[in-house]
Amino acid sequence: MSQVEVTATNEQHDARARVPVVQKGAYGAGTLTLNLLPGALGVFSFFLITAFGMDPFLAGLLGGLPRLFDAITDPIMGFITDNTKSRWGRRRPYIVVGAILSGVFFALLWQLDPEASQEYNFWYFLIFSLIFTVGNTMFATPFVGLGYEMTSDYNERTRLMAFANTMGQVAWMIVPWFWVLIADPDLFSSQAEGVQKLSLFVAGACITLGILPGLFCKGIDATDMGNRAEISMSTIWLNLIEVFKGIRQVFKNKPFVRLCGATFLVFNGFQLVASFSFFIIVFHMFEGDYGATGTWPAWFSTVSAIVTAVVVIPVITWMANRWGKRNAFVISTAISIVAMPLNGGDLTQAIRG
Numbered sequence: 001m002s003q004v005e006v007t008a009t010n011e012q013h014d015a016r017a018r019v020p021v022v023q024k025g026a027y028g029a030g031t032l033t034l035n036l037l038p039g040a041l042g043v044f045s046f047f048l049i050t051a052f053g054m055d056p057f058l059a060g061l062l063g064g065l066p067r068l069f070d071a072i073t074d075p076i077m078g079f080i081t082d083n084t085k086s087r088w089g090r091r092r093p094y095i096v097v098g099a100i101l102s103g104v105f106f107a108l109l110w111q112l113d114p115e116a117s118q119e120y121n122f123w124y125f126l127i128f129s130l131i132f133t134v135g136n137t138m139f140a141t142p143f144v145g146l147g148y149e150m151t152s153d154y155n156e157r158t159r160l161m162a163f164a165n166t167m168g169q170v171a172w173m174i175v176p177w178f179w180v181l182i183a184d185p186d187l188f189s190s191q192a193e194g195v196q197k198l199s200l201f202v203a204g205a206c207i208t209l210g211i212l213p214g215l216f217c218k219g220i221d222a223t224d225m226g227n228r229a230e231i232s233m234s235t236i237w238l239n240l241i242e243v244f245k246g247i248r249q250v251f252k253n254k255p256f257v258r259l260c261g262a263t264f265l266v267f268n269g270f271q272l273v274a275s276f277s278f279f280i281i282v283f284h285m286f287e288g289d290y291g292a293t294g295t296w297p298a299w300f301s302t303v304s305a306i307v308t309a310v311v312v313i314p315v316i317t318w319m320a321n322r323w324g325k326r327n328a329f330v331i332s333t334a335i336s337i338v339a340m341p342l343n344g345g346d347l348t349q350a351i352r353g
Contacts, residue, residue, distance in 0.1 A: 017153035019160050023217045027150065027160065028167030030095070030143050030213035033206045035171035037102060037136060040202045043178045044110055044195055048125070051182075051191035052112050058122050066129040072240070073134055077141040079239040083228040091142035091149070092214040098139025099210025103203040105132040110199035114192040139210055149219030155321055162317035169309035176301035262329075266336055277301070 019027075045063055048054040054062070077094075084090040109128040112121050147164065151157050181187060182194035229235050251257055278297045286293045319328035 017151045017156050019151050019156060023150065024160060024163050025167075026212040026216035027147060028164045029209040030099075030217075031164040031168035032171050033099065033102075033210040034140055034143065035168040036175065036202065036209075037106065037206055039171050039175035040106075040178060040199075043175055043182075044199065046179075047182060047191050047195050048112075051195055052114050052121055054118060054121060058118070062122065062125050062129060065126065066133045069130055070133050070137060073137040074141055075240055075243040076236055077137045078145070079229075079236060079243075080231055081142040081145060083231055085228060089219060091146040091219055092217070094138050094142040095146065095214035096211045098135055098137070098142070099214065100207050101135030102132065102139050102210065103207035105135050106206065107199050107203035110195050112192070112196075114190070143213060146213065146217055146219045150217060158317060158320055158325070162313050166309045166313050169305045169313070172305035172308075173302045176298040177295075180295055180298050262333060266333055270336065 045059065048059045048062065049056055081090055081094055084094070086093055105128060109125065109132050112124060116124075147161065148157065150160060178198060182191055182198060184194070188194035188197065229239070277300055281297050281300060282289075282293050285296070316328055316332055319331060323331075
C-alpha cells in the first residue's frame, strides 16, 4: 500500500471515529444532568434540617443509606445494560427511562410536609430516596458506558469527555444559586415552599436534558455484541457475587490500587476543601453575619465552575493530547496538592478568627 493510500485510509478512519457535534451536545446535556441531580440534592438536603425540622443525625442517615444502596444497584444495572439486546441498542432505552424516572422521583422526594411528624418525613424521604436511586442508576450507569462506546479513537474520546465535562460544569454554576432562591422571602413564603417548588423545575430540566443522549447518541450496536448472558434474578445474583470477587481480585493489582487511591484522595480532598468555602466566606470574611454575606458564596462557586470550564478543562485536555494522559494526571495532581493546603490555610485562619 502506497503512502497516499495509507493517508487516505487514516483520514477515512478519523472521519468515522469523529463524534458529530449534535451527538457531542446531546452527551454534554446528559453530563449536565448527571451533575445537576447530585448537586441539587446536596443543596436541598441542607433544608431537611432548617425547613423541615429534621434531626441532624437522621438527616445524616438519609444522606448515607441511599449511597450504600447505590453501591448494590450500580453493578446490577451494569450487568443488565451490558447484556440487553434491543433495536435501540443496549444503553439508550435505559437512559431515556432512567432520566424520566430520576426527574419524577426527585420532585416527589421533596414534597415533604413541614407540619408532618419527623418520623413520617424520615420514612417518606428514605423510601423515595431509594426509589430515586434506582431511577438515577438506570440513567447514570448506561450513560457513562455509552460515552466510552461513541468513538473508537483514543484522542476523540478525550475530546468528547472534555466537551461533556465542560457542559457538566454549567450545573455547578447554577446549583449554588439554589441557596439564594430557596431562602428568598420575595419568591417563596417559606424555605419548605421554596424546596417543594424549585424541585419541580429541577426535575423538569433533568428530564428534558437527560433524555437527549438516549435519543441522539449512538454507540456500539447491541446486535454487534458477542454472547450475552440471560437476564434473570439468578444471573443477576451470580453476577453480583462475581463483581465483589472481582473487586477483591483487582485490588491485587498494585498500579490499579495506586490509581484508585490517588483518585479517592484527590476527589474527596477537593470536595472536603470546597465544602469549607462557605464557612470561610461567612465566618472569616463576614464574621458570621449571614445578612452581610449575601450572595458571595453563590458567586464564589459560580466563578469557580466557570474557571474550571473555560480554563482548567481545556488546559488539561491539551496536556493529555500533547503529553499523554498519565503525565497530565501527574501534573494536575501536583498542582492540586499545592493548591489545597492554601485553602486549608484560609480555613485555619477562619477557625482561629
